Amino acid sequence: MRFDAPRVVKFNAVRRGTCQLEVDGIDEPIDLAEGDCYLLTRPRSFTLRSDPETAPVDGGVVFARAEDGIARAGQGDDVFLIGGGFSFGTRAQELLLDRLPPIVHVPADTPHAETVQWALTAIDQELTHRPMASTLIAEHLAVIMLVHVLRLHLERAPHAVSGWLAGLADPVVATALTCLHRDPARSWTVADLADTAAVSRSTLAARFKATVGQGPLEYLTRWRIELAARQLREGNATLASIAHSVGYGSESALSVAFKRVLGMPPGDYRKHPTMP
Incomplete structure (x- = not known):
């Protein structure tokens, strides 16, 4: 699926299966495995694909047909991702994100990534089962996930930021x-x-x-x-x-x-x- 440049800081996490991420301006695709997640800190178009040969479809069209927040592409069920976005004011964007690389990739086997996985699992449960105040809880969990992703990035590349x-x-x-x-x-x-x-x-x-x-x-x-x-x-x-x-x-x-x-x-x- 091909997506236009998001207006927000986009995140996706692979909950099942594997896929590739291609981001405009980034030379090499990134292989995503189960448990991996990433942030797009810049408004760049991107593509999620199963293999290099498959022609992408328009992600906007696919998500326009989403039911209960779940969009489906193709006939299989071998890959499942959960995603969303963070909105920042101009000044907050400058302070927090402008000096980060365009994409922050957090592999599942990154040390101390357990908290990110816990937050993602909890978000998944809130959005799937929809208990009382599920949207509010999911939003706060997403902020926790964001903070831990940034922490992990700093631990892995302290001199790159x-x-x-x-x-x-x-x-x-x-x-x-x-x-x-x-x-x-x-x-x-x-x-x-x-x-x-x-x-x-x-x-x-x-x-x-x-x-x-x-x-x-x-x-x-x-x-x-x-x-x-x-x-x-x-x-x-x-x-x-x-x-x-x-x-x-x-x-x-x-x-x-x-x-x-x-x-x-x-x-x-x-x-x-x-x-x-």
């Missing part, structure tokens, strides 16, 4: 990130953060830059602006109170930083929060 996610895999950088996230309004210095991580300022600065891609104070600025932007999108707080809550002493200080990071003043962003 950069940005915030890579920082969590470095104990020194993770300590500094925890401090910045826990108390973003504090007037942090590199020396303060280095003390919390029990390393020198130069060590912290170098490791933070190498993993996250920016310095600790630059990251703090962007994190503060992210928090301010969320308040502007979701509430009616005054600009002065928002500025104070994220560590700026005045509206003008927040406005200058906000425009530098997002390219527009806070007032314009509140009116058009999807523009960046």
Whole structure:
């Protein structure tokens, strides 16, 4: 089955049988075995096939005929997959996924993959038997699965990822990130953060830059602006109170930083929060 580029972060897991995954822009197909799962972190067309010679059918047409959430292609029942997608806002996409590879493949025999399999089995049961609140439970289980897939990817390829996610895999950088996230309004210095991580300022600065891609104070600025932007999108707080809550002493200080990071003043962003 051939699928158009998904608008969400697509995941599929093979519950029975085997198949191949082909993703536009990826040279080699990926063999998927029972228990394997994958994430498509980019909007790319992809094909799931039984063998290289079989002509694909339009997956959209097949899924348009789905009954009770189950779509069938062909006459056999030798391969069964469960799938779905995760939706992220633009800023969350940048923070979490933009530095990941286009596809994250988690084989069934990956160490510590048992939790992913447990979550998938539980999702399968919820969607098959439909007990009370099954959709809600399945959604939360899917988030658990996503977190564990990302954890496993970091364990397998800690140097293949950069940005915030890579920082969590470095104990020194993770300590500094925890401090910045826990108390973003504090007037942090590199020396303060280095003390919390029990390393020198130069060590912290170098490791933070190498993993996250920016310095600790630059990251703090962007994190503060992210928090301010969320308040502007979701509430009616005054600009002065928002500025104070994220560590700026005045509206003008927040406005200058906000425009530098997002390219527009806070007032314009509140009116058009999807523009960046």
